[in-house]
Amino acid sequence: MYKRVLMPTDGSACSLAAIREGLEVAKTLGAEVTFLYVLENPTGLWMAPESGAYVQELVQDLKTAGQTALSEAEKLAKEAGVPSSGKLREGNATATIVDEAKNYDLLVMGTHGRTGLDKLLLGSVTEGVLHRTNRPVLVVRSR
Template identity: 30%
Template sequence: GARLVVARIIPTDTQHDALAPPRSHETSVAGQGDLDGLEKRAREAGVDASVILRHGVDRHQEIVAIAQEFKAGLLVIGRRERGELARLMMGDATRKVVGLAPCNVMVVPREAQAPHRGLLVGTDGSGLGDQAVLAAIELAGCCDLPLTIATVAVPGQSDDRRKEGVETVQRLQGEARERGLRTDATTEEGCPERALLDIAHRDRRDLIVLGSHGRTGLNRLLMGSVSERVIGGADCPVLVVKDV
């Protein structure tokens, strides 16, 4: 039911554009044609959609500016396929969009489908972890999909911290079930990002929800390594819930 704004950013190279204006014009025309096709598809699906074509030196800055301009509640960006080593971390542009965006961000790998099996949300027991779970509960209710709430204990973690993690997922599971959602809770042990990816595969969850630890200034670009590596390694969309 939300409005959809589809944006395409064409990188600007002032020197190159001045030397080859016909090529720059052709790129703009082709980009607008692609956008018009997407707008038509969206409207045929009953979605209120509009399109924007912009030029800019830094794509991430233009994307964030458009999100601010339209007061977006969710920003969706794609993720290119990369080699196994590169999949461990996000690309620099994606990291900057997630860090600077004024709203939640969903990163979608190439060939990924819209979620239809279920959601997985990871929490570390922090306030931001709770925000991520509440966002996942809301989304699971809208999409009528089952939800798995997970926390991962790292080796060497204290018994008190492990107990806190168990109590957290049980509390949040109770809140989800009060809303009538099909909800499971699980506590795993090991490397958090690997455990979350394994749970998603095992339980056939095709949307992962996580919190980001970005705040302000430079720190907004420093995501938690767990979120970053889950985004890099996931075969399904990952929704990053921002503390905004």
């Protein structure tokens, strides 16, 4: 039934909780897992001309954080005995995850469960994916 599982991660404790749950499901089903880290381009945020010199350094730092998150996820998969791979993509997180999801049977995502002003200001990638994908999504709420 579910043989290919996509697990987006941002490296947060919430994402790691979802990965741990998702790996248990994948192991039970004999599924393979792909971890996805989406690097959102920060250049639109840096409008001042003097900040341009720092954008490349910031992008490299974000890529390093993404590789670290993927490495940690793949380490957990290896320990669980689940075949896995990692992908780092650039773009809007919600749109990129929805696009990638077309190639998978199941998505596993974490959510912080924010409400009110926090939700309004910080948004929810998981909620955006839920509204835009036709794939099943297992949502793991952060404790």
